Amino acid sequence: MASPRKEPKSKYTGDRLYPGSFEGETVTRRRFMNLTAQGAGAVAAGAFTLPALAFAIGSPIFDAPPIVWQDVGKLDDFPNDAYLPRVISITQNIGEVGKTTVYLRRRNADIDPPPDPPGYSEPVVAISTRCMHLGCPVRYVQASERFICPCHGGVYDFAGKVVGGPPVRPLDRFYTRVREDRVEVGPRYSVNSELKRFDKYRDPAQDLDGIGPYLYPPRPSVPTLPEPPS
C-alpha cells in the first residue's frame, strides 16, 4: 500500500471516539435507527403494493377459463364441401360480446391431413373466424371458397391456409367431438402453415413456423385439454 494520505478509519465507533459508544460497536445508533425506520417504510409500502400488483397481473396471466363444450347441431347437418356458420360463446356470461361465429364442415379426406394426434378422430372441422393478422372477424365466401377479412385484406383458402394479405398463419380451429350424434365445439387450438396442431392457442399475428413457437411461448392463461377428445 503506497503511503495513504490519511489513516483509514477504524470500523469500531469506539476508536472513532463517538460519545457513548459500546464495546465492539460498528454501526452507530443513529445509522441503525435510520435504516430501521426506512426499512419499516419500505416493508409497509411493499405490503400493499406487491399484493395489489399480483392481483392485477396474476389472474389474467395464470388463470385459464374452464373448458366448455357447446352443442352446434346434428352431425348429418354439416356437408363436407361447404361451411355452415354457427354461433358459440367464447367467453361465458357476458352476453353478445362473448359470442363468435364458427364455420363448420365434416372432415373431408381429400383436403384434410390424417388426424393428429392419431387417437383424435376430429369428425368435424371447425374454423375460427378470428383473422390471424390482428383479430378482425373473417367471413366465408362460398363463390370463391375463400375466407376474407374486411380489415386489411387477409385471404384464406378452403382449408383456412393463407393465400393472400398480411396474416402470418392459417386460421385457428376448435376441437370438436360427437356425443349421441350431436356435434360439440370445444376449446380453440392454433395450427402452423403445415396444419401442425398447437394445443395452447396463440394470439393473432404470432408466427408459428420456424422459431415462432419460441418467440411466442405458450401461456398459462390458455385452457388445455387433459387429453385429445376421441
Add this chain to the structure above:
Amino acid sequence: MIKKLGKTLRENTPPLVSPRPKRPGEPAPGVADQAKEAGIHTVGWIDERTSLSGAGRWLMFRKVPKGTNWFYTLGSATLFAFLNQAVTGVFLAMYYDPSPTRAYESARYITNDAFLGEFVRGMHKWGSSMMVILIFLHMARVFFFGAYKYPRELNWVIGVVLLILTFVMSLTGYLLPFDQRSYWATIVAANITASGPLAGPYLGDFLRGGAEFNATTLSRFYSIHMLLVPGLIAALIGAHLYLVARLGTTAPPWLKAQEPEQLQEERV
C-alpha cells in the same frame, strides 16, 4: 418638524399592511368595515399559517424573456384540455356503467336521454383529439425554439412520458362507448401488443385480463382510464410545471442574446 413630516408621511402613503392595525383611540370598525375586510382577513389567516403566498409569488411573478409570444401559450392550452377531460370525465362516470352488458346502453343513455349528455360527451370525445393535437403543437414549439436544451432536458423527458400516458388514455378510452368500432379496435390493439416477441403474449394477457376478451376487460380499461393514468398525468403535470417555474422559459431563437451594457461599453 420631524413630527410633522412623520404625520404627513403616514397620511399620504398607502398602508403597507392591510387591514391597517388599529391605533389606540380609533373607534372600533363597524360591521360594514369588517365585511369589507373579511376576504383579506381570511387570506391573511391562511397565509399566516401556511406561507402559501410566497409559493404563489414564486410561481406567478416570474421573469419572462423578451419576445415571449402566443406560441408560449400552447402548454397552458394543453393543460386546460386535460382539465376539460378530467371534469367532463368525472361527470360522465356518474352515468356510465362499465359492464359488458350495460356499457353500450349507458353510453346511449348519456347521448340521447341525459340532459346536456350529448354536449358533455362531445366535449370529452372531441376534447381528447384536441388534447393530442395541442400536445403535438406544444412539442413542436419546444422543439423548434430549442427549449428542450440544457438545463431543460428533464422537462422534455417528462413531457414525452406525458405524451405516452395521453396515448394510453386515448387507447383505453376508445373501448368505453362499447360499440362495434371500439370493440374491434381494442381487439386489434391487444393483438398488436401481443405480437411483440417473448413478453408480448403476456402483455396482451395483462391488457385483456386473460387470453380472450372477457368480462373484466372493459372494467380493466375503465379503471386504467379513470383512476390509474389520470393520477399519473396529474402528478407529472405538477413536476412539469414545477420545472417550468424553476428554470424559466427560453427566449425565441430569433432574438440575439443581449450583452450587458457594461460589456458593450468596454468593447467600444
